[in-house]
Amino acid sequence: MVAITVITSGATMLSGLLLHITTFLTSLGLGDWVGGGAGAQVARGRSLPSSPDAQVVVLSNEIDSWMALPEQSLGNMPYHLHQVLNALNGSDTVGGSGGGGGGGGGSDTDRIFRGSDTYCGSCRVLSKMVIGYSRLGGPIDIMANFLVKICYIVGYQSIAVCRGLINQDKDRLEWILQNTNADADEVCSLVLGSQGCGVFRRTAWSITLPPPEYPLQHQQHHHHPQQQGREDHSRSLDSAPPQIQSVNNARAQPPPHHQPQKQQPPPQIQQQQQQQQQQQVPVTASSSTSSSSSSSSSSSSPSSVPAAERVISNGKKVLKVLHLTDPHYDPSYRVGANAVCEAPLCCNPDSGTPKRPSDGAGKWGDYRNCDSPKWLLQHMLHHIVSTHPDVDYVLCTGDLVPHHIWKISPRENIAIMREMTDLLLEYFPNLPIYGAIGNHESFPRDSFPPPESPEVWSRFGVQWLYDAVADQWSRLMGSQVPPTARFAGYYSVLARPGLRIISINTNYCYRLNWWLLYKSVDPGLVLRWLVSELQQAEARGEVVHIIGHIPPFYADCFAQWAHQFSRIVSRYAHIIRGQFYGHSHQDEFRVHYDVNAPNKPIGVQYVSPNNGPFHDLNPSYRVFYIDGDHPETTRNVLDYETWVMNLTHANKYDAPHWYQLYSARRDLQLPSLDPRHWDQLVQRMARDPQLFARYHRFQVQDSDSALSRGCDAECRRNTLCAIVEGDKFMPRKCRPHD
Known part of the structure; x- marks a missing residue:
């Protein structure tokens, strides 16, 4: 079984969190779920795949009540999550009682997870669950509560940290999932592409480059075909207005506490076509x-x-x-503060008490997460x-x-x-x-x-x-x-x-x-x-x-x-x-x-x-x-x-x-x-x-x-x-x- 450790990488700490979450799924041999695409037929008026993923439905129903509990409560877990925790303790079967899981110590004949035993396959499990639950119309707060618990179990042993991480993401992620056809493969190739989970490629696109003999404004923007109908909306590059300022004025007003002067289209952008129309300079290859x-x-x-x-x-x-x-x-x-804490950043007053003198933060910085x-x-x-x-x-x-x-x-x-x-x-x-x-x-x-x-x-x-x-x-x-x-x-x-x-x-x-x-x-x-x-x-x-x-x-x-x-x-x-x-x-x-x-x-x-x-x-x-x-x-x-x-x-x-x-x-x-x-x-x-x-x-x-x-x-x-x-x-x- 792959060991679970606290995430420490700076630039990739969030992908590291997903990697750790998928690691514990991988430790069970979890990968792709059996079944078709995730989602219900319609979510908030948007067309979705025609057949729901049965495993998503089963899992959503099974853990619904558990997700509604306070984040601090780790009891009364559904069957399969209890199985995961047992696996983290060295077993891939549910034994004994408690946790909502019945059965004895034999093999699990009711396992709904099947797959490739890889990070990527496990990532798809987690992503399909989140996407499917969202498109079934499940409350975002309940799903966020569930992810906070998962973060706590396998990531940071701090409810405050996990709640802060997940709650920042929940609203934008819910909106994105309900306004796109993004699927689990795309989520995993985006976030874990460096782990071999494929190349993130939602839409075929190409920037238009002017050849040497023509200035930029004479080039036509060729429309590139969409892949499987995805991202077929008016904001794609090739169908956008030719000048940036044409979309600039449609922006929202800044927050009420900040009222700058009314923004005008950038003069630099306004002048570009005029300058280019006056100049036609040969370009050296x-x-x-x-x-x-x-x-x-x-x-x-x-x-x-x-x-x-x-x-x-x-x-x-x-x-x-x-x-x-x-x-x-x-x-x-703070000098002397705990440098070995359950958070992405330590050496702060709220980082806890150092267990050993060597765990204290150095005066001039620290090699650990500081x-x-x-x-x-x-x-x-x-x-x-x-x-x-x-x-x-x-x-x-x-x-x-x-x-x-x-x-x-x-x-x-x-x-x-x-x-x-x-x-x-x-x-x-x-x-x-x-x-x-x-x-x-x-x-x-x-x-x-x-x-x-x-x-x-x-x-x-x-x-x-x-x-x-x-x-x-x-x-x-x-x-x-x-x-x-x-x-x-x-x-x-x-x-x-x-x-x-x-x-x-x-x-x-x-x-x-x-x-x-x-x-x-x-x-x-x-x-x-x-x-x-x-x-x-x-x-x-x-x-x-x-x-x-x-x-x-x-x-x-x-x-x-x-x-x-x-x-x-x-x-x-x-x-x-x-x-x-x-x-x-x-x-x-x-x-x-x-x-x-x-x-x-x-x-x-x-x-x-x-x-x-x-x-x-x-x-x-x-x-x-x-x-x-x-x-x-x-x-x-x-x-x-x-x-x-x-x-x-x-x-x-x-x-x-x-x-x-x-x-x-x-x-x-x-x-x-x-x-x-x-x-x-x-x-x-x-x-x-x-x-x-x-x-x-x-x-x-x-x-x-x-x-x-x-x-x-x-x-x-x-x-x-x-x-x-x-x-x-x-x-x-x-x-x-x-």
Whole structure:
């Protein structure tokens, strides 16, 4: 039987909860149920599958009374749930009395669960039950009560945590299930796709890319056929109005306590067609320019000297760019508080009493499920301004708030975002800081409904969030953020002469965003807008750096969205000179390959490590060196350094010490940071275990805790394959297991 443990992963803690729930089903040998599609014939006036799933009906009737009990009551369980608990104790049969289950100690001849003994099959069991119950018209509060109990049994041994997690989701999930034909396979492929549960693919769709000889507005949006009639509604990409502002005015008013000025269509979007009608500029094919555009990077050797004197060997200046990400500032952090608690985040006053002295939270952070105290972030920023006084500008790519995912609120998140803005401005009062939005900034957590869908936005919109981040970004940049930030959390600005920074909201691809079950076709219109910005940048002769929170080639971004992004990068690789992300909390990279020439590397996604310790990692930050302000500049990434603070040493001696962990070119033996050299690095690491061990040490930020676990052959394979197989729609580069 698979053991059940408390979930600890930061970015995937919610999928981890579902994984743990399905694990206990798997431990019984539970998988697919016998029967057809879930649901009743009609639920709230919406057509559903014609025949109900008999197992869903049986289970719903059996546990109905139990679900209505208070969450704290675990007695009087229905037969099959009692069977599950017995299985967790080492038996797959119901023995003795109690729990609503009769029978003796023999084999269970009445088991309604049958299947494949896999996580995916077990996920389908749970999902079919929730979907079926909802479409039978069952009260959402009763189903939520049931899920709270399941969470308590197999996830977090805290009713408050489980109630907070489930109650955040119940209303939006009920609405989504009753307004779509989403099924269990789609739910599991979305949430557990990284566990091999299939590719989430509700609708066939493709972003229209302008060919080199035509400007964007001349392209026709071809309608792609729907799969099995799903998502056949007016909000799909290809049937949406051609301008974003045409859906912008249909948004709901912000909450009553927040009354900003009436929102007008973004002027930037209004001007796009006028500018494009005046310009028809030939476009150079990306395949012929990507290599030459980055060739000047091979001779860089930056050092921490004043910007006016910092040059590479050929006498050309470079820019020094600080990248901060995932600080997860926790105002409630308390030294000595319990760091081993029954919650997604510990080291707080309400985390319980430590059972042993070693369970207490360290002064400077903790390797366990704990976020960043304010004094840790202050110490890091003080070190940065002292060691790198010549930084030219700063990137800050989101997740400013803590992992209080069960007790967050819009007001608390806004307050923390403002406090983080104040902190950054205190240390960098004269530098522009360009931000991106993280998945933890929203409420409910990870919720990013499509603003182009009026019926969704009027009820579930997060205008408060986009107004809040737009206000803070304007303060950080020292100028008004473009109006698109208030539409869907993305914007584009000219940062230096000829260098445009495009901040994209990659949370619209996040597989824990339940709204993807409702609209998976370019939600938020992010990719369509990105193409428009890149097309205009190309016409103006600009080059581009893209920043965001979730790396599109990270497992948390669903595969169809990532593939469309990959197509965009292939089209505009000749002007995209850098991509900068966070979210994974580790020090990583991903390689782009041309979708039309799958063996040709054309770009790199740089994934910077987190500023805090969550979890099992050392606090870190990264400094990039960019080709600077001179007539022949390429704006390529020339090198970067990662700096860390060893948490064990800091807590033991109360003496935090920041040190340069590595330089990319020097310590990874890279001739340059050209994509082809990153591709060659992966091949070298596959052949050289010592080189990979060095990379793994850098990847986990020299963490004593993480390094103690090591990285075996399977870990090594998974790490390297993830780097080169970010686009799941392209040919595989790693050989399948025998």
